[in-house]
Amino acid sequence: MAKLSVNINKIATLRNSRGGDVPNLLKVAADVQKFGAEGVTIHPRPDERHIRYQDARDLVPVVYTEYNIEGNPVKKFIDLVLETKPTQVTLVPDADDAITSNAGWDTVKHKDFLADVIAEFKRNGIRTSIFVDPVLSMIEGAALTGSDRIELYTEAFAHDYGLGNESGIKPYVAAAELANKLNLGINAGHDLSLDNIKFFKENIPGLLEVSIGHALISESLYLGLENVVNMYLQRLK
Numbered sequence: 362m363a364k365l366s367v368n369i370n371k372i373a374t375l376r377n378s379r380g381g382d383v384p385n386l387l388k389v390a391a392d393v394q395k396f397g398a399e400g401v402t403i404h405p406r407p408d409e410r411h412i413r414y415q416d417a418r419d420l421v422p423v424v425y426t427e428y429n430i431e432g433n434p435v436k437k438f439i440d441l442v443l444e445t446k447p448t449q450v451t452l453v454p455d456a457d458d459a460i461t462s463n464a465g466w467d468t469v470k471h472k473d474f475l476a477d478v479i480a481e482f483k484r485n486g487i488r489t490s491i492f493v494d495p496v497l498s499m500i501e502g503a504a505l506t507g508s509d510r511i512e513l514y515t516e517a518f519a520h521d522y523g524l525g526n527e528s529g530i531k532p533y534v535a536a537a538e539l540a541n542k543l544n545l546g547i548n549a550g551h552d553l554s555l556d557n558i559k560f561f562k563e564n565i566p567g568l569l570e571v572s573i574g575h576a577l578i579s580e581s582l583y584l585g586l587e588n589v590v591n592m593y594l595q596r597l598k
């Protein structure tokens with residue numbers, strides 16, 4: 362069974378649109394866990410357009426399942442992670458102006474940088490994961506950084522699957538098989554949804570965790586948050 366980590370960025374986006382505290386981010390974090398989610402993910406961005414750095418701190422006493430913080434390891438982000446000590450940090454190579462994450466790391470080119478940052482997080486007892494495209498050389502490079510896990514960037518799979526093309530799963534299966542051989546744990550995320558999650562889970566050997574936000578919150582508008590969390594849990598069994 363793969364764990365479901367709910368990404369609550371979109372709750373912060375909605376809250377920030379009015380400048381107040383509705384919806385309340387901490388209540389949503391508490392509720393998704395009460396409904397059965399096994400983790401909470403946030404992805405603070407440098408402009409704090411959704412999750413604020415203070416949210417990351419305020420969530421520490423609220424998240425009693427797995428707390429996953431994603432982001433580009435610039436100094437401010439590294440300091441935040443070392444201060445809040447989440448269960449897991451996921452390193453994502455976002456440009457400051459990216460609308461959303463749009464690529465995995467080049468783990469070959471950035472191997473030394475990643476290895477240094479990862480060693481620092483691991484010294485502090487924080488599990489590490491690197492966001493990567495399903496490309497074998499990038500998986501090999503990830504293993505050389507000493508990271509505990511990878512997070513497969515699933516946008517391409519989700520796009521293909523939405524067009525009815527199931528063969529888009531193939532590079533992900535090959536990447537997962539290699540990661541398993543190299544003792545890298547496997548997470549996945551980006552554009553996963555109620556429509557595609559079951560097929561993805563059934564085809565990826567050793568999938569440990571998925572982080573899902575955009576679709577999950579959108580689906581909840583129609584179906585309700587508790588119901589949607591449970592629908593994901595059923596599909597991830």
Ligand SMILES: CC(=O)[C@@H](O)[C@H](O)COP(=O)(O)O
Nearest residue numbers: 370404431453461462550551
């Ligand atoms: C790393 C990733 O895949 C992203 O989906 C991210 O965590 C979501 O970020 P935004 O909510 O800023 O699009």
Ligand SMILES: NCC(=O)COP(=O)(O)O
Nearest residue numbers: 368550551552572574575
């Ligand atoms: N790591 C991916 C994530 O947290 C959520 O991505 P999305 O479901 O908002 O695309």
